[in-house]
Structure formats: structure tokens, C-alpha cells
Amino acid sequence: MEENISMQITMRLRQIIQEMSRHSKHLQEKYKITLPQLICLKEVASHGPIAIGALTKIVFINNSTVTGIIDRLEKRKLVQRVRISKDRRQVHVEITEEGLTFIEDAPTPIHHQFIEKLESMKSEDVSMILWGLELLVDMLGQTNPAAPATHPPKHVMHPEEGLMGTNEEL
Numbered sequence: 001m002e003e004n005i006s007m008q009i010t011m012r013l014r015q016i017i018q019e020m021s022r023h024s025k026h027l028q029e030k031y032k033i034t035l036p037q038l039i040c041l042k043e044v045a046s047h048g049p050i051a052i053g054a055l056t057k058i059v060f061i062n063n064s065t066v067t068g069i070i071d072r073l074e075k076r077k078l079v080q081r082v083r084i085s086k087d088r089r090q091v092h093v094e095i096t097e098e099g100l101t102f103i104e105d106a107p108t109p110i111h112h113q114f115i116e117k118l119e120s121m122k123s124e125d126v127s128m129i130l131w132g133l134e135l136l137v138d139m140l141g142q143t144n145p146a147a148p149a150t151h152p153p154k155h156v157m158h159p160e161e162g163l164m165g166t167n168e169e170l
Contacts, residue, residue: 009136023111031107032076036061038109040069041095044079045103049092078102 024035033041036059043058044050050058056066070093073079078099081091095103108115118126 019111027107033102033106034069035109036065037069037073038106040066041073041078041099041106042103042109044093045095045099049082049084049094051090051092055093073099 020035027038028034031038039059040055040061043055047054047058052066052070053063055070056063059066061069070079070081074081076098077096079093080096082094084090084092
């Protein structure tokens with residue numbers, strides 16, 4: 001039984017990875033940008049000048065990969081590196097005017113249909129999906145198997161207890 005469930009989870013994860021890969025190829029062909037580049041560009045835009053180290057933590061991509069992404073975005077003049085202090089080692093990345101223009105017309109990092117479906121769902125259902133994904137990430141990355149599981153947010157429906165609260169209570 002446990003093996004069957006883990007196999008089903010593994011297959012669903014593979015499906016998600018394939019869909020993300022398909023969308024990334026679409027972005028590359030149509031907009032000449034990869035999904036990781038788009039995500040980094042949007043984060044640089046929303047956080048203002050940001051250190052590459054801080055960006056790596058936000059986007060969950062390793063430092064050398066983010067550095068390569070920034071190099072490619074800089075070649076396209078979508079971002080630029082800036083020194084923010086007299087310490088020449090402190091370099092931040094900021095979006096350019098061309099980058100802002102690109103983002104205005106840029107696609108979303110995930111399919112529009114997916115966003116439309118999410119927006120049509122009840123907030124409790126969306127929260128439950130997010131909680132499940134967060135729990136899965138915690139389980140996959142957990143180094144201590146004896147650590148307690150995370151609890152669902154108060155506004156998430158718990159199977160045994162029913163609705164535990166509403167968004168207004170948070």
C-alpha cells in the first residue's frame with residue numbers, strides 16, 4: 001500500500017515537472033527567456049536592487065546558476081549590476097527600463113489556464129493545495145525524519161476536524 005502511494009506521488013511529481021518543462025520551452029521559443037530567467041527577472045523587479053545571494057534564497061536556485069542567469073539577462077539589457085557601497089565586492093542587481101518594459105508584456109511563469117483555474121477556486125481549496133505542496137517540500141527536504149510535521153494554516157479545511165477557520169480570522 002505505501003509503495004503504491006509513493007509511486008503515485010512520484011508519478012504526479014513527474015507530471016508537474018513535465019508541464020513546467022513544456023511551459024519553459026514555450027517561453028524560450030516565443031519570448032526568448034527561460035522559466036528560471038523569468039522568475040529571477042520578476043523577483044529583481046519586485047525587490048529592487050538585490051544581492052545575488054539574497055536572490056538565490058528567494059528563487060531556490062543555487063548561486064552559480066543565478067549568476068549565469070543574471071549574466072544572460074544583463075547581456076539582453078534587462079538587468080544591470082550596481083555597486084551600492086564603497087565596498088567593491090557588494091554588487092546588487094537591479095532591473096533596467098528595458099527589463100520593466102519586458103515584464104509588462106511578459107507571460108506569467110505558469111500557464112494562464114492554471115491561474116484562471118486557481119482564481120476560480122475557493123480560497124480554502126487553494127490554501128489546501130499550497131499547504132500540501134509545502135508539506136511535500138518539507139518532507140522531501142527533511143534531514144530529520146523524527147521532526148514533527150507542519151500543521152495546516154488555520155483557514156485550511158482539515159479532513160478530521162472540518163473547516164478550522166476563515167481568512168478573516170488570520
